[in-house]
Amino acid sequence: MKSNVLPLQSGIIYGPVNSKRLGRSLGINLLSTTKKICSFNCIYCHYGITHELTCTPAINELPSIEEINREVKLALSIYKNIDYLTFSGNGEPMIYPFFEKVVKNIKQLRDELLPKVPIALLSNSSCLTQDLFLSALRLIDIRVFKLDTADEELFKKINRPCPGLHLVDIINALVKLSRKLPIIIQTIFIDGEVNNYSPEVLEKWCKVIKEINPLEVQIYSTDRPVAEKGIVMLDNEKLKELAVFISRQTKIKTIPYFAQTIR
Numbered sequence: 001m002k003s004n005v006l007p008l009q010s011g012i013i014y015g016p017v018n019s020k021r022l023g024r025s026l027g028i029n030l031l032s033t034t035k036k037i038c039s040f041n042c043i044y045c046h047y048g049i050t051h052e053l054t055c056t057p058a059i060n061e062l063p064s065i066e067e068i069n070r071e072v073k074l075a076l077s078i079y080k081n082i083d084y085l086t087f088s089g090n091g092e093p094m095i096y097p098f099f100e101k102v103v104k105n106i107k108q109l110r111d112e113l114l115p116k117v118p119i120a121l122l123s124n125s126s127c128l129t130q131d132l133f134l135s136a137l138r139l140i141d142i143r144v145f146k147l148d149t150a151d152e153e154l155f156k157k158i159n160r161p162c163p164g165l166h167l168v169d170i171i172n173a174l175v176k177l178s179r180k181l182p183i184i185i186q187t188i189f190i191d192g193e194v195n196n197y198s199p200e201v202l203e204k205w206c207k208v209i210k211e212i213n214p215l216e217v218q219i220y221s222t223d224r225p226v227a228e229k230g231i232v233m234l235d236n237e238k239l240k241e242l243a244v245f246i247s248r249q250t251k252i253k254t255i256p257y258f259a260q261t262i263r
């Protein structure tokens, strides 16, 4: 990993961070603090390259359910002034082997200690193909899922998923899920050696967004150092233009988040 990318979060709890999308957000990291474990290895990831590309990490590399409970309980008794409690962190939160159990526990702690604070999930959508998570997702207040492209080849170039993950399955799962629960789609647009906003690619993606029919679409570009060369961020004007285009095409509220403003 290059030294200019962000260091991994060093614990289960991090922040609160000031997030344009979520306000004062207290992060929950369910993954390793010593190596990046994720089901994707996105070319724009601000944590650098994925050291372990997997959808099924071993529990002995991750914090235990008890440790997570203890840390979250402590944090909720310290940080009273937060807007969101957010599952995010050093990789895809839903690959944690006992994700459902953890969500149930944290919802219970939240209900007891900070009942007005909503729970958010920032996910790369890769686990939705497993059809296992509906009861956990129902307990989460804001569900944000990544979809950077609707093109399988581009998906492999941008998100570089672990073997066995196919974009078509992820899209089908997002369509199915959004018929049951309200979801938000988030997309990172990038330029450079790989770009995901050419007219044909965008048209295909807009069609899929219409089919998913999320509550809203959040778009942004990378504004931090990334490990890969040749990634160029989109400027704010281009993002604004894209947001207008996407809302017109899809009739779905599309919000651009500009450099230095997102977490």
Ligand code: SF4
Binding pocket: 038, 039, 040, 041, 042, 044, 045, 046, 047, 050, 089, 090, 091, 092, 124
């Ligand atoms: S899904 Fe998120 S954490 Fe995983 S590689 Fe992509 S940007 Fe990084």
